Amino acid sequence: MEYDKHAYEPFAVTVDLAVLTLRAGALHVLLVERGQEPYAGSWALPGGFLQPDESAETAARRELAEETGLSDVSGLHLEQLRTYSEPDRDPRMRVVSVAFAALLPDAPEVHGGSDAARARWTPYDEAGALAFDHDRILADARERVGAKLEYTCLATAFCPPEFTLGELQQVYEAVWGTGLDRPNFRRKVLATPGFVEPVPGASRLTGGRGKPAALYRPGAATALHPPLLRPTPEGHSA
Amino acid sequence: MEYDKHAYEPFAVTVDLAVLTLRAGALHVLLVERGQEPYAGSWALPGGFLQPDESAETAARRELAEETGLSDVSGLHLEQLRTYSEPDRDPRMRVVSVAFAALLPDAPEVHGGSDAARARWTPYDEAGALAFDHDRILADARERVGAKLEYTCLATAFCPPEFTLGELQQVYEAVWGTGLDRPNFRRKVLATPGFVEPVPGASRLTGGRGKPAALYRPGAATALHPPLLRPTPEGHSA
């Protein structure tokens, strides 16, 4: 290892964020419209450069606060996905990008981030062709989050502080794109100690009609044993 | 996003490799001895700088070939772990490192890599304190590989082209650090279509004594449904 600071072409290091949330039971992602070339007018994932004194995680959280306008992003779940480093991924120079997924419970309207670019929540399925390799980053984000729902308690990161089991189930269904059996889902969640804990007296009407649902809070557990497997994606089966 | 090449302090981008293999039934990792400060005399994971025209994956494979001396590393499994970017992880300058795990079937002796540094295979448990944040990278590598053994066919990446079920089981036991019931392991593997496929007539003696074991090749499947869960790590249970 040699350490001459200028022996190599400098690399720019950025973070890109797939900010995910649920709106009306559907998975949405935060996109910003690009003002300059390349890809001017295209939609892209929010992101930006690492400052000299911050880690990728710190930069990601800073960008998240800037883009969403939220005052407190400290409790939100940030998940490092992977790093994209193909030499030609940005036509202007070498940009190595560390990608993150961020999970938001409620979805504040965000039109116009801090840097005056247009921003909007877009249904995942309508994200279409994004700038750079952001399509792939977004697909990787969904796959990673979908996989982590299976064996962690991550789903509560999409929910407000108090939520119903129906809302929790909607998280799974939206991210996985499948339907789940409500009684079985309910039993599975309640049978996992520390996944959720009941809020004693509380209940809430969900669809205007129907029985009010009991409210729950996230529990102390982080892992799910045994996991909650999604209905066999394809023909794998033992 | 602004793109002035010199608006920011340049970052060095490196790759670090946790090269894992099985020797005599135990998990080993490839370490190199550092010649210069900082951490001169300490052991570290092999790695190096990204060249201007290569991706992190390409750089990782190049480093892997250089450090192991293997002529063909194209078939080996490389797994991107995550990127380590704490500002103070290298005392000299900002070094952002993309970490990989590499899985080797046979373990060629490697004393002396290409850059004249001493290199050696070390049992995972004896790796002790490594330079920089390499302890953490190595721990992350083992955890990631252990997790992927549960729900993918990755275990065959540790095996030679033809292997016995006993050898495959040793992979699981070495990475997980647990014992497994042989009859049940066997059934589970054979019941998963495409995990392994038998080599018709072949068999091999393993321990000098005992019945010769049938040989298998890796199959076409990559995923395991349902997964092969490790014996409950801690008190999670439904």
Added chain:
DNA sequence: ACAAAAGTGTTCTTGATACACCCATGG
């Protein structure tokens, strides 16, 4: 009364676990 959503119960089937047991080979 009816629709809609929450919540409970029950049955069936699958897969995991824990063994006991037989087979082939070398010393």
Added chain:
DNA sequence: CCATGGGTGTATCAAGAACACTTTTGT
């Protein structure tokens, strides 16, 4: 003939899947 490792069979138990049914609310 015994130790060693490969391979088979089987009983038991826990978990998941499917689905019928009851409860509580708004209209």
